[in-house]
Amino acid sequence: MKGGRRRELPYVFSPDKRLLHVVVKMKDTPRAFAEVLQLLGSRVNLIESVAYSVNDGAIFSGFAEALFPTESPGELREFISKCPVVLDCVVTGSSNGVLVDTFHKGLETSSGDALVMFRRRGLVRMFDEIAKLSGKEWEAVLFNEGVAVGESDGSELLQTWKPGFMAGGFAILVSLFSAFGWGDATPMDRSGPRKVRIRMDDCFECSPARKENRSCLFVQGFFVGSARTLLGREVKCEEPVCRFRGDDHCEFLVDTGAAESPSDRTVR
Numbered sequence: 001m002k003g004g005r006r007r008e009l010p011y012v013f014s015p016d017k018r019l020l021h022v023v024v025k026m027k028d029t030p031r032a033f034a035e036v037l038q039l040l041g042s043r044v045n046l047i048e049s050v051a052y053s054v055n056d057g058a059i060f061s062g063f064a065e066a067l068f069p070t071e072s073p074g075e076l077r078e079f080i081s082k083c084p085v086v087l088d089c090v091v092t093g094s095s096n097g098v099l100v101d102t103f104h105k106g107l108e109t110s111s112g113d114a115l116v117m118f119r120r121r122g123l124v125r126m127f128d129e130i131a132k133l134s135g136k137e138w139e140a141v142l143f144n145e146g147v148a149v150g151e152s153d154g155s156e157l158l159q160t161w162k163p164g165f166m167a168g169g170f171a172i173l174v175s176l177f178s179a180f181g182w183g184d185a186t187p188m189d190r191s192g193p194r195k196v197r198i199r200m201d202d203c204f205e206c207s208p209a210r211k212e213n214r215s216c217l218f219v220q221g222f223f224v225g226s227a228r229t230l231l232g233r234e235v236k237c238e239e240p241v242c243r244f245r246g247d248d249h250c251e252f253l254v255d256t257g258a259a260e261s262p263s264d265r266t267v268r
Helices: 030-039 075-080 120-130 138-158 163-179 218-231
Strands: 009-012 019-026 046-052 057-066 086-094 098-100 184-194 196-201 234-241 250-255
Touching: 019 030, 019 046, 019 075, 019 098, 030 046, 030 057, 030 075, 075 086, 086 098, 120 138, 138 163, 138 218, 163 184, 163 218, 218 234, 218 250
Parallel strands: none
Antiparallel strands: 009 098, 019 057, 019 086, 046 057, 184 196, 196 250, 234 250
């Protein structure tokens, strides 16, 4: 089965359906989740759902289409609350085809670090504005911003993982890069004892490609900042293949044994 993007729905829009958003807090016991799903299956058609653990139980949250047009959110809540594994329940509804998840107030990682959701085209447009700066100043800005984000992500992983995981830390970070939607990243091979080549399909920074740029500077900076933080030594990154220059994908060559300082880096 081929992988793809994970759907993250803070709202649904379906003009021809009577929509519901169901949030159930349940006991953290075996088969509790299965019981809740079986219960919901008799009253709603799930559109999108997620489940996760909390300190005193587990949460199920899902958008759904009502199977019984006359059933109100309050009636569905009362029905769900009778289940012995259910600790609490919130049901909201919409009759105009638009429903927003008002229960959750943002996103976070499993370690509790807050996230902000941007549309890709909005973030790329922000980079376009940076590229309007005079001279070569914008190149340094994009690269250094990437370094800062990479250092932040690397520091979080250092705090989360045990020291024994550090040997594979950068490879795992590349997988996270894909999981977070920055592009389809795949380590290709090692070009030397401390050199890793990474193929990137659908890199967000060069989609769509702009004439002002010659390479994905933010992504290069991210790899430098994250790898340097995880490994504790200087790192250099080059991009010999890039969609900005007419290639059909990007490739990043990360040298984890580099001696040069990031301030001495030459944009390629």
